[in-house]
Amino acid sequence: MKIAPPSEIKLTQILPSVPILLMGSGPVPVPKEVAAANSLVVSHLGETMKQIVSRLQIMAQYVFQTSSQKIFGIAGPSSAAMEMAVTSLLWPGKKVLVLNLGTFSARFSELAKGVGAEVTEIFPDGHNPIWALDVKRALEQNHYDVLTLVQGETSCGIKNIELEKIVRLAKTYGVKTIVDAVCTLSTMPLPMDEWEIDIVVVGGQKGLSAIPGFAMVAFSEETFEYVSKREALMPHWCLDPRRAHRFWSMGEYHYTAPVPGVLAMHEALRLICNETLEKRFERHLFCSTTLQKCLQVMGLELYTPEKFRLNSVLAIKNPNKVVTKDLIYYMIKQHGLEISGAFGLDIIRIGQMGEQCRLENIRRALVAVGAGYNHFGVHLNVEEAVSEFDLIAERHSALTLFAHLPL
Ligand SMILES: Cc1ncc(COP(=O)(O)O)c(C=O)c1O
Known part of the structure; x- marks a missing residue:
């Protein structure tokens, strides 16, 4: 049977003429420089690519x-980066302690079980992060080869505030650490060397404001050497860091690199370097805390206590059990803006990562959330929240405008 070509299929039939503003848990909007780079294809091998990769790595060293x-790029999602990290350090007979805060922390357990490692999990008490004291207790009771944790658990908006303490503690017990910084890298401090983290994984589509489907893994030199010497076979060919090293350090063929993703990441990292990490952290903190304040003025309640609230993805309690799927659909249709629901929790989530952290985007999110809930019968103080926002934004721009003037 011959299959005829389908007729009249165009992206413009389904994509809106003005792009939806992505204010959910990722992917996030990308700067025009990233979008432009992502539309190019150059050869994946040769002198030009070698230079691109070398510059990308220098910039990545700054960001990590x-x-x-x-530091290796991966043609795949952040989960592939997690998989490269896990499968490099774990195989049958190895033991891993997984600090399980939610969906993404738990993925480490699934990955580790997949390669036959023995998995022990620590869970938080209620809406808390995992405390160093509980980790210490576990490390005293058993020997582990690896400990995994997320810096920010996107699924419930909790930040592991004792991360530094925990990774230092693991070091004293000779345990290697894998940190998921998928939604947090470049939005808040995570100095890999200073905190002595062994492996950090990140995806493109969140804090870095690059594209989805291109991830990165940073191995400490010592950890890479350890992996290089392992005798157990690597379960994955594409995700073998020793093979990735050939391309990322020597410009040799591993697999055909995702060229547009590499170029997009180059640009995303370049913009971060230009902005500087300090200023970027400040921008994220300011935008996220402004949004938090205005959401509360509006009458919404944040899911996570302030002390360990993840600023990168805000979890907000869903009042009156509104059907979040319908709320999100309404906001897309009426306001051209998308936020996220959740994995089983009665919350909505608003992202504060990379390009989402622009005052105009926050204002639009506030208005859309307020109008959305209003439509579904939850009456919030939208006007008051937006006035509060305008006041903060005005003060902020006056401060930035006059910051260079002497007192
Ligand atoms: C903290 C965290 N880790 C891992 C992932 C998985 O990312 P990906 O969907 O790119 O595999 C996500 C995605 O939302 C995340 O937020």
């Missing part, structure tokens, strides 16, 4: 705050 040269 590591002098390690073992």
Whole structure:
């Protein structure tokens, strides 16, 4: 049977003429420089690519705050980066302690079980992060080869505020650490070398404001050497860091690199370097805390206590059990803006990562959330929240405008 070509299929039939503003848990909007780079294809091997990769790695060293040269890009999602990290350090007979805050922390357990490692999990007490004291207790009771944790658990908006303490503690017990910084890298401090983290994984589509489907893993030099010497076979060919090293450090063929993703990441990192991490952290903190304040003025309640609230993805209690799927659909249709629901929790989530952290985007999100809930019968103080926002934004722009003037 012959299959005829389908007729009249165009992207413009389904994509809106003005792009939806992505204010959910990722992917996030990308700067025009990233979008432009992502539309190019150059050869995946040769002198030009070698230079692109070398510059990308120098910029990545700054963003990860590591002098390690073992930073590899991956043609795949952040989960593939997690998989490269896990499968490099774990195989049958190895033991891993997984700090399980929710969906993404738990993914480490699934990955580790997949390669036959023995998995032990620590869960938080209620809406808390995992405390170093509980980790210490676990490390005293058993020997582990690896400990995994997320810096920010996107699924419930909780930040592991004792991360530094925990990774330092693991070091004293000779345990290697894998940190998921998928939604947090470049939005808040995570100095890999200073905190002595062994592996950090990140995806493109969140804090970095690059594209989905291109991730990165940074191995400390010592950890890469350890992996290089392992005798157990690597379960994955594409996700073998020793093979990735050939391309990322020597410009040799591993697999055909996702060229547009590499170029997009180059641009995303360049913009971060231009902005500087300090200023970027400040921008994220300011935008997220402004949004938090205005949401509360509006009458909404945040899911996570302030002390360990993840600023990168805000979890907000869903009042009156509104059907969040319908709320989100309404906001897309009426306001051209998308936020996220959740994995089983009665919350909505608003992202504050990369390009989402622009005052005009926050204002639009506030208005859309307020109008959305209003439509579904939850009456919030939208006007008051927006006035509060305008006041904060005005003061902020006056401050930035006059910051260079002497007192
Ligand atoms: C903290 C965290 N880790 C891992 C992932 C998985 O990312 P991906 O969907 O790119 O595999 C996500 C995605 O939302 C995340 O937020």
